[in-house]
Amino acid sequence: MDTSAARRPRLAVVLFNLGGPDAPEAVRPFLVNLFTDPAILRAPGFVRPWLGRLIAWRRTRPARENYALLGGRSPLLELTERQARALEAALADEPGFAARCFVAMRYWHPMSDAAARAVAAWAPDEILLLPLYPQFSTTTTGSSVAAWREAAARAGLGAVPTTTLCCWHSDPAFVQATAAIVRRAYDAARAALPAGVPLRLLFSAHGLPEGIVRAGDPYQWQVERSVAALCEALGIPGLDHALCYQSRVTPQRWIGPSTGEEIARAAREGVAVLVCPIAFVSEHSETLVELDVEYRHLAERLGVPGYFRVPAQNADPAFIAALAGLVRRARAGGRALCSFAGARQCPRPCTACPHARAAATAREAA
Numbered sequence: 001m002d003t004s005a006a007r008r009p010r011l012a013v014v015l016f017n018l019g020g021p022d023a024p025e026a027v028r029p030f031l032v033n034l035f036t037d038p039a040i041l042r043a044p045g046f047v048r049p050w051l052g053r054l055i056a057w058r059r060t061r062p063a064r065e066n067y068a069l070l071g072g073r074s075p076l077l078e079l080t081e082r083q084a085r086a087l088e089a090a091l092a093d094e095p096g097f098a099a100r101c102f103v104a105m106r107y108w109h110p111m112s113d114a115a116a117r118a119v120a121a122w123a124p125d126e127i128l129l130l131p132l133y134p135q136f137s138t139t140t141t142g143s144s145v146a147a148w149r150e151a152a153a154r155a156g157l158g159a160v161p162t163t164t165l166c167c168w169h170s171d172p173a174f175v176q177a178t179a180a181i182v183r184r185a186y187d188a189a190r191a192a193l194p195a196g197v198p199l200r201l202l203f204s205a206h207g208l209p210e211g212i213v214r215a216g217d218p219y220q221w222q223v224e225r226s227v228a229a230l231c232e233a234l235g236i237p238g239l240d241h242a243l244c245y246q247s248r249v250t251p252q253r254w255i256g257p258s259t260g261e262e263i264a265r266a267a268r269e270g271v272a273v274l275v276c277p278i279a280f281v282s283e284h285s286e287t288l289v290e291l292d293v294e295y296r297h298l299a300e301r302l303g304v305p306g307y308f309r310v311p312a313q314n315a316d317p318a319f320i321a322a323l324a325g326l327v328r329r330a331r332a333g334g335r336a337l338c339s340f341a342g343a344r345q346c347p348r349p350c351t352a353c354p355h356a357r358a359a360a361t362a363r364e365a366a
Helices: 003-007 024-035 048-067 077-089 112-122 138-154 171-193 210-214 218-234 259-269 285-302 317-333 354-365
Strands: 010-017 098-105 126-131 160-164 199-206 241-246 270-279 308-309
Touching: 010 077, 010 112, 010 138, 010 317, 024 048, 048 285, 077 098, 077 317, 098 112, 098 138, 112 138, 126 138, 126 317, 138 218, 160 317, 171 199, 171 218, 171 270, 171 308, 171 317, 199 218, 199 259, 210 218, 218 241, 241 259, 241 285, 259 270, 259 285, 270 285, 285 308
Parallel strands: 010 098, 010 126, 126 160, 199 241, 199 270, 270 308
Antiparallel strands: none
């Protein structure tokens, strides 16, 4: 028995991610869970269940076709579990706490209730909520935190001190780890291209409806900060780069330009592209199908002189070390909201930033 570990406070680190279907028959219920979430589908309550199920029904067939390319299931849970085990190993020798990592997926199993029961069975002294979304959005981290709070209360965890790390979009260690992955892909793409063919780095992030951003969601601003920090860390003189957005799923106007539009522009300008999934830290359908298959086919059809893709971080050792650093600093900071010394970074119009909401709650309480 590790008596030193027994004397250390137990820290449960809960990793949030989207989740994905684990079999073809799980695709439709996964989509129903996704599109009936009020954080995703901003429709009146009496309309949302009907409309969400309609959208899920319409998207089931193409989604099943996409997952068929991946063997009928999403690899996201397996990859997230690997990240959890790697993070546990990176934190194993911490003198101040004994950490165990748990995975809570938002729209497919294991979801928050199962994760909360597992955390409660371990009887932690503290809980740290660590979203695997570098940039905060009400549609991702915000929704996951809300679901966790309800599940934690049902599991009897309401009295356990809980720290929420809402964002780490420009955390220096995360940026350096990601920059190293991007640089390797950039150099390989550059070497594969004929002399004289220019190369553009396309940062592709999951999109959001413009209305959600106008309502104060800080996601777009934080994605832009991630891109700026990465470009600085890469240090490539005259780097040709652009930010674009993918995965539009509703008929509303979404933030842009779209990844497809940027690929079309590259074709017109005779520029090869290296696509970097800036808001994803694990491979899943948006990278393995949308980027690797659908957009590659578009690039080839339009005559883009070269199409390359930066791999996601997955369990890259430097990335895992960055997560470990986030855990240490968040725990030391106590009730941290973001990885930037507890200070608000988002500009004033981003009223959905958790700092802004916490300040508004404090004013109401006063």
